[in-house]
Amino acid sequence: MNQQNLISHSEIPLKTALVLFGSPHPNGYTAQLLQEFLQYLESDYRTVLVDSYREQVAPCTACGFCERQEGCSLRDFDAIHQYLCTADLLIVASPIYNLSFPAPLKAILDRMQRYFSARFCLQKRPPIPKRKRSVLLLTSGSDCEEGAAIMRRQLEMIYTVIHATLEQQILWKNTDHHSPLSLLQKEIQRAALSFCQEK
Secondary structure (H helix, E strand, C coil), X not given: CCCCCCEEEXXXXXXXXXXXXXXXXXXXXXXXXXXXXXXXXXXXXXXXEEEHHHHCCCCCCCCCHHHHCCCCCCCCCHHHHHHHHHCCEEEEEEECECCECCHHHHHHXXXXXXXXXXXXXXXXXXXXXCCEEEEEEEECCCCCCHHHHHHHHHHHHHHHHHCEEEEEEEEECCHHHCCCHHHHHHHHHHHHHHCCCCX
């Protein structure tokens, strides 16, 4: 998988898909699941990838800056903010680590505290005007689904302030036992094509 920072694919897009990628492995299971999903979007979306391990966004320090004015005291989130404001589709692709997101991706999600502050402290409703649809793509070495449920709940909380709706979730389980991705092919295709249809 291409590891360029914030890369884009295709020429002139009709819509933009923003990928928050949470795996340290550019060609691992999460990357394979993502690529399988993206192939069905190629004619409808321009894709922008934020690789959390390469971006190394700093964690939120609860400094209070965003409670007094819009934005963040740290500037390493600025590009992601711009993409969040313009994206039509948000794709979160991640392995499950200890029932949650890997630390670099969790840092990005925690930095979205700025949007909670914008809404509840600065009374900006919604903090991000443009609505976006979303899909959660997860991989797990085991067959346990508890982590997927926890991660979904975390995203749903964040989505209340970034004007996003989680519409689809795909979990590729048992990767430690080499469960084939082909078992999910129809589910992936059906989920992806649902974002190529206007709602």
